[in-house]
Amino acid sequence: MKKSQVWEVDHTLDDHKTSASDGGPKSDVDKAAVADVSDLLETPEEKKARKRSHWVAYITMFVMSIGYSIVLTGVWPYLKIINGSLDKEALGWVVAANPFGQMIASPLLGWWGNKAGSIRGACITTIICFIFGNALYSCLYGIKNPETAYYVMIFARFVVGVSSGNVTLCRSYLAASTTQKERTAGISIVAAAQALGFVVGPVIQAVLTVTVTETSGNGAFTWDKYTSAGWVAAILGLINVVIMLPCVFQEYPIAVKEQALVNKNDGNEKPLKLPKPDYLGIGGILFAFFFVLFIYVLLEALAEPFVTDMYAVTDDYAMVAVGIALAGAGLVCVGGFIGTTRLAKIYDERKLLIFLGLIPEVIGTCLYIPMGNTPIQMSNCSDTGPPEIFSNTSLMMADFTLPTFPPYGSFYSSLLREDSVDSEGCTLGCPTNQEWCLTVPQSSLAQVLVAFIITMSAYPVVNGLTQAIFSKMLGPRPQGLWMGVLTGVGSFARVTGPIFVSYVYSRLGTYYCFGILSVGMVLSLIEICLLYKRIVPMKIPRYNEGIDNKIAEDEV
Template identity: 35%
Template sequence: MDYIRRVKDLFKSQKTPFESKIESEIEHKERWRSIYIIYFTMFLISLGFSIILTGVWPYLDKLDPTAGKEFMGYIVAANPFGQMLFSPLVGWWSNKLGSIRIPVLLSLLVFTIASGTYSILELFPITQRKHWMLWTRFLVGVSSANIAACRSYLSAATTISERTKAISMISLCQVLGFIIGPALQTLAVPFGDEGIEFLKLKINMYTAPGWLNVFLSIFNFIIFLPFFFKERKIAAKEAMLKQGAKTEKETWKGIKPDYLSAWTLIVAFFVIVFNFMLLETLGSPLTMDQFAWSKADTVYYMGLLMSVGAVIACVCFAAISPLCKMFPEVKVMIWGGFLFMVLGRGVYIPWGETNPTIYNSTSRLTPFHDKLLCYNHNMNITNTFNKTKFDLNQSNLNFNESNLNLLDCNKLVELVGCPSNQKWCFTTRKMTLFQFLLGYGLTAVGYPIGVTLIQTIFSKILGTRPQGLWMGLMTGSGCFSRVLGPVFVTYIYTEYGPNWTFGITAVMMIMITVWLQIFNNRLEPKKFQEVVHDDDGEEMIEIEKLVEIKKEDVVT
């Protein structure tokens, strides 16, 4: 026991005492606890969008076989459309309140209700199911507008020296949410198409992810209550200390935003998120068309692929901080992020030797290939039989029930491949599995680096002023790209195929990469003036880089 006590004392003696001029040790702990809660919130909101991506098409097809890919595009786009509309509003509201608690709690309540409704769509009449699915995804998007408030708070709750790492982590949580979501959908595959019933609620491979969202959002709501989440803002205190300013507003004069740079980064954010979300949205239809995978195979294999992508993303996020110590952040963003995204789009133009497998799309909506239509077919025959039997019994005649021509709806043949109503299937080469995996790997490397450093540089350009509205604009640009992604699938991929789809997106990535390279000097963090005190009073002096608190001032 004495030996154990001596070991403990040894570690205690080596503990670095907490020293800071701008916060106490308790405030430091509460600040970082609030940041960790923000990380989880960002993960949950991203998860809420992506967890249904690989399952939304087969789920919609099961609920209403007549809906089609076009309506699927609207359903996927409904989420970012709601987020795009409400992100600037939530950002402005949080600025006005001076707190993000109420906006975030309200958004989590909406998220819980929408996710629960998504999981009980089979209880609605068949003709209404696709419309209710559309509304649930829109409300999930409205709830995810809290991302603007969360990003704004993170900028206010971190010092300059902490910000790159913190934004890397929040971006990691977002990307992991986007990537792990489909992996969780894969884990639900064993429930099968029919699933099980619990408290009269059906849990299958499509609804289980929705129920998971419900439980996670309830947990998120609880940890955002005042007992756990305490708002501690430090960025303004840091600037006031270094500039000798008496108020937060005085520090705003230290860094004046370069609006051209700010809008350039907003556009760049739009382009990179558009390309990433296009791949997330298009992944299931693309693999089903190109590789003739079944619905279950698509959910399973895409989930595995995105799980591998999550591991790659983690490695890339860990590499951002060391890379930014060796090279300027702007250079890492351009050559480590956007260049890989350009290559990822280019390799997706099909180079296979044959056309994809094609099936007759007119045969798809028949009782022989669709379970719901099969059930309706058998029901109609049974109803006709019962009516006829009743009529014949009135004449004392017998009717043989064994002559009914009922179908076995559990042994239907699923049609796989590229549907014949997509005319490009007959003329376009098939994509190879290797190039699909290669393109996904390049995207898994480029996206996390690019999207993280865009937000980091953007935050530093804005300075210490409240960033809720600006973060709302950036979030809105990302949402707009996610709105256009599904529409792009509907009108470009469905009509013209992968050559036009990935050709156009490759050109978009090339153009924004060149633009960033031209203006890379303006994207470097601005110089600002620091107020110093001498015997004669105050004077303003120029410094060549952003002020960072010394190690003895803040323990990170």
């Protein structure tokens, strides 16, 4: 019989098998492959080293995410110190500079990794940029001109963003160094590392806010609760450079070996030309990935000014409160990624994406829309005495979130005092230039907490599964450039999120802000449902006996 090329769905949503197409292994090689294909492709020592290399990728992803998030809650008060004439719109451009740099660099770094056949050189180069950018951010007190300091801050964040484009390399390496059976777990863990970095950053800033109570040094080498965040990130970067050295990190692209084994078992060792990806299905996955990351990043960027506006508290208090909340969210995310990995072995990943990810995200996002009737406490710049009215929600938040206890009781008391004034002598609350605060009700603490818990619980499901499905839809090809596209989409979400906060939130308010987000999540849910049958792993070409060319062409 003549051999011909046919198409079969590689059911990687189920347990991976490299058996013959008739459903039963035809050789001892097949029988072993059904158990664990990696045992046929590497020695136990090589497998151990490959797993160790995965941890290097996870740590790199974690550190790069910290570089973005560690300054999020502290950048606004820091910015007001170096240039007191700026408003929240200026904050948006500072925060957006980081993901903008990542968006530009990600495809280029993916291409670099593909061409070099190794990610080490690109990773070490970008981590050095990471160290430089964070150190520059911490030296802004040495710039005397406030306007220049503002633009240097934007440049420093842009450099850190360019460096964090190496998350593309981490994703592509995980796709290349895992078997089909391992891929969902590998991609989910690397997504968890990124999410954990996003939440640990604000936690570090919160800890520094509590512990760094005095300023030391002067000029460019000032150490305080804001500049210390940049120095901590730079130190983490130095550690990351060390673990990227050849004595620790070695690369093992097992995916190519796995596909070669599949071809050999089918009776043909000649490499097969892979089909083009399903661009419509991939586009749907990217759209959902964009919106869930957009919401996640927006909540991080919006958290500090939102808390100060809604509940009339100080910047320091907001940083600590947000840090505690995000720490809890980090634990939820880690648990969510672990749970998703295990559930994906039992249930269809697409169903998990819809019912445990997108639907809860829609519900949680809608719950952020204000529904009460309590007025927002407005800032008063003509009277520096205590505000006349404080909402019950504000007091409840203070009591619930930050109890006073040794050894920082006096510090917390200073954060919670209700008669505090800002640097311009205005009482706390929503600034008068945000006129929507006069007509929009306050978001109750209970409502915000429920919405926060739901969205943070659903985030790891959507984030991890969209990345895993995306990788499987690409098939066993070098994925550096494609992962650059995925990272670029995520970066675009992190660019537009802070700018969205700056303009939509500050000018139009919470109704428009969370209303638009809710519409976006509903659209994501609808398009994933419509594309349900297309978001499947790539149909891998296989060689089989006894099927003529006409049947093969019909199945294509």
